[in-house]
Amino acid sequence: MxxxxxxxxxxxxxxxxxxxxxxxxxxxxxxxxxxxxxxxxxxxxxxxxxxxxxxxxxxxxxxxxxxxxxxxxxxxxxxxxxxxxxxxxxxxxxxxxxxxxxxxxxxxxxxxxAWGAYTVELGRKQSNVAVVTLGTGVGGGAVIDGKLVTGATGSALEFGHTRITSPAGRRCTCGGKGHLEAYAGSYGILGIYRSLSKKKVVSPKDVADAAGRGEAAAKETWRRVGAAMAIGCANLVYILNPDTIVFTGGVSRAGTLFLEPVRRAFKQETFRGPFGHVRLRIARRKxxxxxxxxxxxxxxxxxx
Missing domain, CATH: 3.30.420.40 (ATPase, nucleotide binding domain)
Known part of the structure; x- marks a missing residue:
């Protein structure tokens, strides 16, 4: 077929x-x-x-x-x-x-x-998988016990609009404040970097390139992005209890610049025991x- x-x-x-x-x-x-x-x-x-x-x-x-x-x-x-x-x-x-x-x-x-991560990326070897899509905004999907999570109206896991800071946090494009997307979506990343460096950049790749050159403002930007994403991922883990969280989309191409700060902060945001097994990884398949x-x-x- x-x-x-x-x-x-x-x-x-x-x-x-x-x-x-x-x-x-x-x-x-x-x-x-x-x-x-x-x-x-x-x-x-x-x-x-x-x-x-x-x-x-x-x-x-x-x-x-x-x-x-x-x-x-x-x-x-x-x-x-x-x-x-x-x-x-x-x-x-x-x-x-x-x-x-x-x-x-x-x-x-x-x-x-999420279905692609479950079936292809992980070869159906894990039945509990969450996916975070990283582009202009932040999206989410999950397969739990081998079934796609859709919710009552098919709108489950609007992950980017979960609040990770106080209501006084950064403004999201939806009008809300403190949403994950305002920190880890591409426009959020650019906003953080511009506030720290006073420089104009057009894409997260520019911020990744600057961090690769050792620029302090760019490295601090990725640290903040990682801290925000770690809070979001901790919330996912406490609610869904997945084996793996897979990151995909344009922002994830920053590789370890993105992933390592997330992993470090995630360890601080979650307690061990039933959640110590969770793996965070960037999708290998495009x-x-x-x-x-x-x-x-x-x-x-x-x-x-």
Whole structure:
């Protein structure tokens, strides 16, 4: 069986064909062209999938969609998708299913990254896994006892909007204060660095490069980011009790500059005993959202 993962972003949509074990068979990408609206998107998606199938010489069995928005997976619609309002409440899953003639699953991208971490990154060897996605904002997903955690409305683990400081903390883009995202999302990292260095930078990579050169303000920025993330991870551990927390996304590419401060602070934020086993790691596989969606779609077929 061949699963198709569809990572639908605001500007680019990525496709990955993969086996249930996570072996990538082929990839493709095309502009989302949100101005065409959801119907235009579905038409373009269908054409690109056909091209990929012809190139691979095989048809996909099922497709999974990973979307960076608030998704109602049961209804198959996106409740909220920033800057892509025309897609909201559109019957996306049904429309894609009709266009492709295949079973289709639709989930939040962090949830699909969690499934990718559980099934591919960790090879289904651990049944309790949490994922933290690090980009402009901070997202979260989890698989507990081998099942995807979605919650009553499919919006479980809005991790970036958990409060880690007093209400007088840094302001989040949602309007709240003290949220994890305001410290560990890319805009939060840049804000901390600018306040310490008075320099203008455009990405966390700039801060990582500065820290690599030994700049004190950059190193202090990553220490603060690590301290904030450690509090968030401690909360995850106390609530979900996972074996492993996997970090993925652009900010995680800072590598040990990001991970080591998190690990050091995490030890101070958690007590041993039942939580001493937890491992924090950066994902080795790229594109866990799309890959997880492909595998999830195949798993759904097996469950049906």
């Amino acid at each position: 061949t699963g198709l993962g569809i990572d639908a972003g605001g500007t680019l949509t990525k496709l990955v064909a993969a086996t249930r074990e996570g072996k990538v068979l082929g990839e493709a990408a095309f502009p989302t062209e949100s101005g065409l609206g959801p119907r235009g998107f579905v038409k373009n998606l269908s054409a690109e999938v056909r091209k990929l199938e012809r190139r691979l010489g095989r048809s996909v069995t099922a497709a999974g969609m990973a979307v960076a928005g608030d998704v109602d997976a049961k209804a198959g619609v996106i409740r909220r998708w920033a800057n892509l309002e025309s897609f909201e409440r559109f019957p996306l899953r049904v429309s894609v299913r009709r266009a492709l003639g295949r079973p289709v699953e639709l989930h939040n991208d962090a949830n699909m990254a 594109g866990l959202g799309a890959l997880g969606a492909a595998v999830y779609a195949l798993d759904a077929v097996r469950r049906a």
